[in-house]
Amino acid sequence: MIRVVVVDDQALVRHGIRTLLDIADIDVVGEADDGRAALEVIEEASPEVVLLDLRMPRYDGIWTLRQLAERRIDIPVLVLTTFDDDTVVLDALRAGARGYLLKDVTLEQLARAVHTLADGGTLIAPSITDRMLRAIRSGPTPGEIAAPPVQELTEREREVLRLMAEGYSNREIAEVLFLAEGTVKNHVSTILVKLGARDRTNAVLRALHQGILR
Template sequence: MIRVVVVDDEALVRTGFTHILNAAQGIEVVAAVSGGQAVRAVGDLRPDVVLLDIRMPDVDGLTVLGELRRRPDPPVVAMLTTFDTDEYVATALRSGAAGFLLKDTDPEQLPVLVAALADGDTVLSATVTRTVVDGYLDSGAAEPAAARLTERLTARERAVLLLMAEGLANSDIGDRLHLSVGTVKGHVSTVFGKLEVSSRVQAALIAERAGLLRPSRNGDGP
């Protein structure tokens, strides 16, 4: 059972997300609270996934994210937003958010996306992905620090990193590389350790900064 905490300042949003997710098999919303109650609720209930509104009047969503990420056993946190080009996208992702969900996400897709988050996958809308890659990241020369980090990777780990950066789930990476899901999860964990990151989004940002994604984006490589 995937345990979820929904954090939003609007009661209607909390109620809607709770109803949709509780109707899905294998998912339980254990709390739906406003921003001021979020840290305590997570500490008491230890959810697997937190859906956190990025803009709240009582407490800033980025502040809550920072507090949750500092926990010794942080949950997976995905930010909720009304805008797929929210200016806080890059800050949240670099602070450890596992993705972004639009509040008007298709109800049929919402449980699928939450399950993907719980499985360690990154969830971003197509527009958010373009915002991160094209708008917020430096498109100039590769950063030496990022390049040094990626030099720690083996050829197989680098292949896993590139597929993660494409947004592929563990099962899809396994299909591409002819590996079991368990083996892929092991490689993902090793990649995180070597790159000194804690999420797929952060790993993808390192790959981008190191220049690993640019050949494929420019059409010069596979």
């Protein structure tokens, strides 16, 4: 069973998510009601995925994502929220979130997202993808302007990148392209280096800015 931590300031919401995930054979190993408590629970429980709300009193979701990055705690975070504002979505992704879903998802969609992130993939709710892409294309952030120039990708690397953008895990990419999973991992590492990206999500964002992905 995949081990997850649920971070939300509403106890009823946490209970509901725990109940649903239990049906899907996903183990909730910890809960927290704000970012500071989340950091303690995450370090103690060592989950494989974190489900994180963004709007919380005191220490919110963006603060939590940045703290995880600063502390080099490399656990995939799935944002699960009611807010689909373009700026909020991009802030969360740039802060390190590897997935973004709205709370109106079905149990099947939520379970699939948890499995996707646990397998190393990324996932963004289809309902906000188009708006997010338009926002990304409107212009890079100062940090992205200062990023190193993008090196040219091979055709195989472009294929891997396209599947990364669609949320495929390394294992799924290997199956689609008939490659060994280790080979895919090597391609992903090379893509990150060539794009000057810190992670898979940032690589997709940079590729969209550069027109490599459309």
